Amino acid sequence: GAGVSQSPSNKVTEKGKDVELRCDPISGHTALYWYRQSLGQGLEFLIYFQGNSAPDKSGLPSDRFSAERTGGSVSTLTIQRTQQEDSAVYLCASIDRVGSPLHFGNGTRLTVT
Amino acid sequence: QKEVEQDPGPLSVPEGAIVSLNCTYSNSAFQYFMWYRQYSRKGPELLMYTYSSGNKEDGRFTAQVDKSSKYISLFIRDSQPSDSATYLCAMSEGTGGFKTIFGAGTRLFVKA
Numbered sequence: 391g392a393g394v395s396q397s398p399s400n401k402v403t404e405k406g407k408d409v410e411l412r413c414d415p416i417s418g419h420t421a422l423y424w425y426r427q428s429l430g431q432g433l434e435f436l437i438y439f440q441g442n443s444a445p446d447k448s449g450l451p452s453d454r455f456s457a458e459r460t461g462g463s464v465s466t467l468t469i470q471r472t473q474q475e476d477s478a479v480y481l482c483a484s485i486d487r488v489g490s491p492l493h494f495g496n497g498t499r500l501t502v503t
Numbered sequence: 504q505k506e507v508e509q510d511p512g513p514l515s516v517p518e519g520a521i522v523s524l525n526c527t528y529s530n531s532a533f534q535y536f537m538w539y540r541q542y543s544r545k546g547p548e549l550l551m552y553t554y555s556s557g558n559k560e561d562g563r564f565t566a567q568v569d570k571s572s573k574y575i576s577l578f579i580r581d582s583q584p585s586d587s588a589t590y591l592c593a594m595s596e597g598t599g600g601f602k603t604i605f606g607a608g609t610r611l612f613v614k615a
Contacts, residue, residue, distance in 0.1 A: 432608055491603075495546050
């Protein structure tokens, strides 16, 4: 498996529940990004991890959203108290060095009912 | 005003046509320019990656960057039904870990 892996591929949850989305980046890639893609919309930047530096959280839409990256590899995006407007595809991407293009996973399609 | 503007389409062309997709941007610090193709229920895949101004060709695809006009283009020659997808432009400042900004994507349909 050489690509970015995301799980689950689909998640249906009830409004108010917490969800965790997982991303396994390409081995050896130093930076990891989370984006959100709503129906018919472009990609909205959420958060970025680079090595051991503090993450760039400037795109997180509210304090219900958080993310961590353990051991410089796997990342988890957590959404607390989900709302219907959180329904979207959440995409993870990684790069091997600054300035390189992003390599994306196939995303997690989140539906909040 | 968005940092990157892209006409969402949809754009419908007959097989064999030349397709032109475009984006404009406002941030003059952008140096790296990319085009991604996204099929339904898949993640975006990189098509073209260019640095600064100029042209780059790869098979049926040509990317052009005009930094003076803040305008980038992707041309697809001899379009095929398999080219039907959403095409996203993207750009970044490229140093210090700056984030990549995407256009809204243009939906392309190539009719057989």
